[in-house]
Amino acid sequence: MIDEMHESAIAYSSEFTASAAAMLEGTGLRFETHELIGDAPSEIAKAVKEYDCHLVVMGTRGMSKLGNLLMGSVATRVIHEVDVPVLLVK
Structure with a gap:
């Protein structure tokens, strides 16, 4: 069952x-998706090292300030775990 959930999530x-890649094609930007x-x-963080990334681009889900304060956000954790710039898109 978990394998099916993982397959569904990957799909x-x-x-x-x-x-997203279709929007970037033809821009001259070099990018990869994973x-x-x-x-x-x-x-x-592992992927940044494995693929020698120079930038992480990620979206935010807009957690409330209180939620972010109490639980932290994925974006906040990524910013602290990687050694490359992180571009957040709202």
């Missing part, structure tokens, strides 16, 4: 990243 993510399963900040 959904692949559709989303393909759409779908990962696991703790997002940790997996992103």
Whole structure:
């Protein structure tokens, strides 16, 4: 069952990243997209090292200030775990 959930999540993510990649094609920007399963900040930090990334671009889900204060956000954790700039898109 968990494998099916992972496959479903990867399929959904692949559709989303393909759409984003289509918007960037022809811009002259060099980019790669990757779908990962696991703790997002940790997996992103590993990928940054593995793929020698120069920038992380990620969206924010707009957690409330209180929610962000109490739980922290994925974006905040990524910013602290990677050694490259992080561009947040709202």
